Amino acid sequence: MTKVELQHLSKQFGEVTAVSQVSLNAPDGQITALLGPSGCGKTTILKTIAGLLAPSAGDVLFNGRSVLNIPAEKRNAVMVFQNHLLFPYLSVGENVGFGQKMRGVDAATIRQKVDEHLALVQLPGLANRRPNELSGGQQQRVALARALIVEPTVLLLDEPLSNLDAHLREEMRQLIRTLQRSLNMTTIVVTHDQEEAVLLADQIGLMFDGKLAQVGPPSDFYERPSTRQVASFFGATNFLAGEKCGNLVETAVGPLHVAANAVPDGPVQLTIRPEHVQLAPADGRLPNQLCATVQEAIYAGTHTRLRLTLDGDIELTLITAPAAAKTIGVGTAVHLHLPPEHLWPLP
Ligand SMILES: Nc1ncnc2c1ncn2[C@@H]1O[C@H](COP(=O)(O)OP(=O)(O)OP(=O)(O)O)[C@@H](O)[C@H]1O
Ligand SMILES: [Mg+2]
Structure with a gap:
């Protein structure tokens, strides 16, 4: 169980302020959605939690302890990227098992874990296909399996549903919720779609221009918006x-x-x-x-x-x-x- 806390997090890219003074708690074992229009700093925050970017100011805490000095691979937080970045020349199985192989895990164990995790994302028997022989939705699930195989305690998903049609979105949403519950991972999902955030998350953090505008359960954004901009973002x-x-x-x-x-x-x-x-x-x-x-x-x-x-x-x-x-x-x-x-x- 891992509680993730952002304290006054800021990130500057040269002149651009991507994230400004964001403080947010992602409770353990829940889904938090980071919601906001394109360019508001969502991916930057996710990368900072994963350890792929260092903040310009502020802190990231896991269970009350700063992780800024802990390298990405030791944080037990994995990120699934917006464009899921599968290796095209490797099979699905090799893609999912890639990190394990790098860590020197033996071949038989990798095979068993890959099969387990492909079953978990409901893609059994596809280990020998290449990514280009899969649908977009299936590729998304392979990327998810590749993240889950390291048994993270924090799962970071960047727009996991954005390339899917309405029917597949619903399936993927269910899968994420089921996996999150059964594996009890603290999950932070980035999305620009308010409906997606409402359907998926226990808590939403809505951002504009690098700043957090409101944090709370989905119903708060309909029933007690903090500003006109927040109210309008919800339709x-x-x-x-x-x-x-x-x-x-x-x-x-x-x-x-x-x-x-x-x-x-x-x-x-x-x-x-x-x-x-x-x-x-x-x-x-x-x-x-x-x-x-x-x-x-x-x-x-x-x-x-x-x-x-x-x-x-x-x-x-x-x-x-x-x-x-x-x-x-x-x-x-x-x-x-x-x-x-x-x-x-x-x-
Ligand atoms: N490496 C970088 N160098 C310079 N500017 C960057 C860099 N990465 C992001 N930015 C800028 O920081 C701001 C926030 O970017 P970020 O990718 O976090 O937005 P986002 O909310 O994820 O948007 P989207 O919904 O389009 O993915 C943007 O203005 C972007 O152009
Ligand atoms: Mg983004």
Whole structure:
């Protein structure tokens, strides 16, 4: 079991600040996702944990001890790269067993371990193929087997699902979760895809421009985003500008009840996710009832997305049942309910 801790980690490449003051705990035996747009420093952090890069400042700790003076091969942390880098002229078996051979492990033991690990990633019997005789998904799994064969306590995966189609992504995701649980490795996964991070990770660290913007369980990023940028990264959402007046927040669409305790005094941005805006009867029984006009109804198979306008040219988006697309046309007047518990004040 290994707990990984980053303390004020920074990395400078000449003029470029790739990582700036990142502090993060990756609890042992859990999956942490490092999420963020291209170029925000994710791979740099992973390489620093693996020992392939030295930080410019800050520290990397395993179980409370700095590993900066421990070389990569002794950290018991392995990294699977974004472009999985298999040796093209070696067979699958030789690729998986390569590190073992370098360490002088005998041939029979290597063969047995290779077979075991190919079975683990659900590729039994493919040891004699060449990488170019495998699909992209299979190559990805060979790269995973090559990492697992050294029995790491920390597994570092850089965009493990990025080259796969939707069906294979789901399979690979399941495989990573199953392996992570059964082998109990602390796993850090890098991805630029928020849905991927939510489906895979116990904890997410979201980064922009080399800095950590928010850390927490996936639901926090939907329910309690720390900034407008964080909220927007998790899909198109609604924002309402307002000002706190007593127990209410005065907005362009009228006074709203907000359940969160910590509404700051003065101007405030409220956010509410499209899936939390509800269509409601106009009976005045619920708080935060509003009238709106439908501008667009987009059928998306599993749901319908309604684009609405309210008084004062305010726009809101709402997600509702797929059948609504058939009954609610452009120009329809609807009544909305904004549940106070889902109106989140951005600090
Ligand atoms: N060896 C290097 N020399 C100079 N600049 C580098 C080097 N490696 C990375 N960078 C820069 O550091 C920043 C962070 O790069 P990094 O590879 O960590 O991003 P990333 O979040 O993994 O992006 P992506 O999602 O595209 O893989 C980028 O601006 C990149 O150009
Ligand atoms: Mg990268």
